[in-house]
Amino acid sequence: MKKYFWISALVLVGLLTMVGCEEEAQTADDHYGQDHSHHEVITIFEVIDRRAEEVTAYVHGDHWHGNLPEIPEGENISLGAYIEEDDEEVLLDGDHHALGVTLADGAEEGIVNFDLHGDHVHIIGEQEGETMVVFQFIHDGDVEYVTPPLEVKVK
Numbered sequence: 001m002k003k004y005f006w007i008s009a010l011v012l013v014g015l016l017t018m019v020g021c022e023e024e025a026q027t028a029d030d031h032y033g034q035d036h037s038h039h040e041v042i043t044i045f046e047v048i049d050r051r052a053e054e055v056t057a058y059v060h061g062d063h064w065h066g067n068l069p070e071i072p073e074g075e076n077i078s079l080g081a082y083i084e085e086d087d088e089e090v091l092l093d094g095d096h097h098a099l100g101v102t103l104a105d106g107a108e109e110g111i112v113n114f115d116l117h118g119d120h121v122h123i124i125g126e127q128e129g130e131t132m133v134v135f136q137f138i139h140d141g142d143v144e145y146v147t148p149p150l151e152v153k154v155k
């Protein structure tokens, strides 16, 4: 009897994990209730393509869904973000809270450059190629959260 219980429990956990990944991250509720220390948790991090006015990629745990628009060489893309901290929207005013972006550790240099404007960022295509970037949530000048690395392509 016990054996069957564990097998069904494992199958159930497997199913839940898969369903969790398919579903929109927006509905994911990662609140376990016990950790109410001062450290706040980023519950939603979506990158917005400001020209298309749509979410182009969002963080789901340790990985991304979606991707960044390709950047023509010599041009740039303009990106904003929708961020929730402890399930509450963070207002990116560029002062108290700001969006940042930088090269991921060990990523190829010379492909892109960055312009930070507080509430949004520009990624500039310097040279044809691919590299990896990370986005940052900056709170009073300190990087409070860094996303997983995300690929960016310059054509």
Ligand SMILES: [Zn+2]
Residues within 6 Å of the ligand: 021, 022, 060, 063, 064, 065
């Ligand atoms: Zn996922």
